[in-house]
Amino acid sequence: MRLLAFFLRGSKWSLLLPVLCGVLSGAASAGLISLINSVLERSDPATAALRFAGLGLVALLARVASQILLNDLQQTMLQKLRMEMVRRILATPLRQLEEFGSPRLLAVLTDDVNSISTSLMCIPQLLINAAIITGCLGYLAWLSPFVFLALLAFMAVGFVTYQLVMARGIGFMRSAREVQDRLYKHLGSVIHGIKELKLHPGRRQAFLEKSMGETTATLRQLSLKGFGLFAVSSTWGMFLFFTFIGLLLFVLPMRGAQDSAGSLVSLTLTVLYLQQPLDGLLANMPFLTRGAVSLRKVEQLSVLGEGLLEAARTLPAPRTSFTRLELVDVTHRYHRELEDSSFTLGPMTLTLEKGELVFLVGGNGSGKTTLAKLLTGLYAPESGEVRLDGVPITAENREEHRQCFSTVFSDYYLFNTLLGLAPAGLVPKARQYLERLQLNHKVKIDDDGTLSTTELSQGQRKRLALLTAWLENRPIYVFDEWGADQDPIFKEVFYEELLPEMKREGRTVLVISHDDRYFHVADRLLRLESGKLRPETEPAPAPARQIA
Numbered sequence: 184m185r186l187l188a189f190f191l192r193g194s195k196w197s198l199l200l201p202v203l204c205g206v207l208s209g210a211a212s213a214g215l216i217s218l219i220n221s222v223l224e225r226s227d228p229a230t231a232a233l234r235f236a237g238l239g240l241v242a243l244l245a246r247v248a249s250q251i252l253l254n255d256l257q258q259t260m261l262q263k264l265r266m267e268m269v270r271r272i273l274a275t276p277l278r279q280l281e282e283f284g285s286p287r288l289l290a291v292l293t294d295d296v297n298s299i300s301t302s303l304m305c306i307p308q309l310l311i312n313a314a315i316i317t318g319c320l321g322y323l324a325w326l327s328p329f330v331f332l333a334l335l336a337f338m339a340v341g342f343v344t345y346q347l348v349m350a351r352g353i354g355f356m357r358s359a360r361e362v363q364d365r366l367y368k369h370l371g372s373v374i375h376g377i378k379e380l381k382l383h384p385g386r387r388q389a390f391l392e393k394s395m396g397e398t399t400a401t402l403r404q405l406s407l408k409g410f411g412l413f414a415v416s417s418t419w420g421m422f423l424f425f426t427f428i429g430l431l432l433f434v435l436p437m438r439g440a441q442d443s444a445g446s447l448v449s450l451t452l453t454v455l456y457l458q459q460p461l462d463g464l465l466a467n468m469p470f471l472t473r474g475a476v477s478l479r480k481v482e483q484l485s486v487l488g489e490g491l492l493e494a495a496r497t498l499p500a501p502r503t504s505f506t507r508l509e510l511v512d513v514t515h516r517y518h519r520e521l522e523d524s525s526f527t528l529g530p531m532t533l534t535l536e537k538g539e540l541v542f543l544v545g546g547n548g549s550g551k552t553t554l555a556k557l558l559t560g561l562y563a564p565e566s567g568e569v570r571l572d573g574v575p576i577t578a579e580n581r582e583e584h585r586q587c588f589s590t591v592f593s594d595y596y597l598f599n600t601l602l603g604l605a606p607a608g609l610v611p612k613a614r615q616y617l618e619r620l621q622l623n624h625k626v627k628i629d630d631d632g633t634l635s636t637t638e639l640s641q642g643q644r645k646r647l648a649l650l651t652a653w654l655e656n657r658p659i660y661v662f663d664e665w666g667a668d669q670d671p672i673f674k675e676v677f678y679e680e681l682l683p684e685m686k687r688e689g690r691t692v693l694v695i696s697h698d699d700r701y702f703h704v705a706d707r708l709l710r711l712e713s714g715k716l717r718p719e720t721e722p723a724p725a726p727a728r729q730i731a
């Protein structure tokens with residue numbers, strides 16, 4: 184029902200039409216049984232044949248129309264669902280997404296969205312079957328109220344017992360769905376850890392046997408149990424049904440309880456006619472249940488982005504200037520469920536002025552990237568305030584705040600096109616930058632901003648990422664260990680030429696770096712130790728150059 188309500192919410196009218204066709208098809212099928220009975224008993228074969236053909240035709244045409252319309256609805260819903268999920272992900276705060284985890288996100292976007300759409304495909308058949316069952320029951324009530332009531336009682340018993348078994352089945356399906364998140368994590372390891380797995384047979388074996396092997400075996404077991412229970416409960420339903428037919432055939436005549444309107448043949452035929460739609464109803468249940476389980480997962484993801492969508496849909500204009508960026512008593516803490524210790528950054532107070540070139544240094548895990556995420560508005564502070572030109576950054580203006588920054592984080596992502604950068608005007612500039620970054624012999628940029636390749640060395644890819652950031656033309660640049668993958672010559676170009684040039688252009692540049700050879704380039708050096716800012720020190724003077 185939740186599933187039906189979900190689909191009805193957005194597409195009442197496009198669902199109504201196929202439903203009506205489905206019901207019409209079911210009603211026509213139910214009409215057929217009364218016709219068959221009347222032919223068997225008494226009716227004129229010629230007119231009955233015409234009615235038979237007419238009803239059969241209506242049943243078939245309405246069924247095919249319902250399925251075509253529903254197919255169309257399914258594809259539309261699938262597209263809408265995928266777009267909406269991605270919109271919600273884009274609107275969700277980064278920290279919440281990190282906590283949710285990419286394997287779970289992937290499982291929702293692929294498996295769950297597909298299960299929901301498969302369950303949608305079951306709906307026309309469900310409606311057709313429900314219409315046939317209702318029609319047959321109505322006809323049965325007219326033939327024999329006693330048999331009708333007895334069948335209702337059997338169906339009630341069947342429904343209650345079926346529900347009891349199904350509840351266990353649904354439990355297994357939910358557990359299987361949880362395991363699926365783990366499976367996606369392992370699939371991610373195959374893709375991203377392929378080199379490590381190929382180079383080390385022991386690790387590969389352990390991965391296959393333990394990680395993948397155990398997870399897939401658990402998933403198999405849970406799915407088998409879930410689907411097994413569905414099979415048992417539908418067989419139980421069919422057992423009740425045959426028991427009823429047995430009683431109808433052998434006990435009813437003995438008790439002489441038939442009322443005059445219903446002959447045994449008509450009653451048996453009508454009840455038998457119910458078998459196919461009942462069977463169909465039960466066969467669709469696992470898919471509908473799987474869809475409902477997936478819908479719960481999708482709804483969990485939906486909650487993440489709730490309330491933020493509207494803000495995300497109105498694009499703020501990029502900001503071209505600022506004078507001061509401040510952190511005032513800001514803290515951020517990573518909570519980890521299964522660990523006693525948690526990392527806390529701050530409380531810290533810090534100011535960055537327009538046109539400053541600031542280096543942020545410190546040991547691994549001291550909090551440099553976390554601080555950069557707070558400054559750029561990718562994280563919201565747990566306490567304290569981030570202020571831009573004196574204005575506190577809140578949930579309402581954080582999206583706008585982020586428009587001040589161009590970044591290359593150490594785990595940057597490189598798009599293969601100058602996405603969202605209005606390419607027409609920027610392509611000539613992009614080609615110039617390509618030359619400055621010594622990539623013009625490797626990469627070409629089309630007039631529509633598509634890069635000829637991103638299949639490059641790590642250092643070259645990072646230069647391309649720098650190019651995109653540079654083109655964004657924002658007032659503040661943040662580079663997180665950008666120099667780490669560069670050769671000594673290009674490191675020098677970056678620290679000694681490009682950074683000072685950005686500063687001369689009036690930009691504020693925050694450089695996270697371990698390259699102490701170039702600390703002298705900075706106007707200021709911020710040093711982090713275990714999440715705390717140390718008192719500022721003057722950058723060391725430039726080291727003496729070696730004379731060859």
Ligand SMILES: Nc1ncnc2c1ncn2[C@@H]1O[C@H](COP(=O)(O)OP(=O)(O)OP(=O)(O)O)[C@@H](O)[C@H]1O
Nearest residue numbers: 281517518526545546547548549550551552553554
């Ligand atoms: N997504 C996360 N979830 C939980 N803890 C995290 C997460 N990211 C970082 N941390 C923890 O926060 C601390 C600071 O991490 P951060 O990445 O800011 O350090 P860093 O100074 O940039 O380190 P490095 O020089 O190694 O890049 C680390 O101890 C790390 O374990």
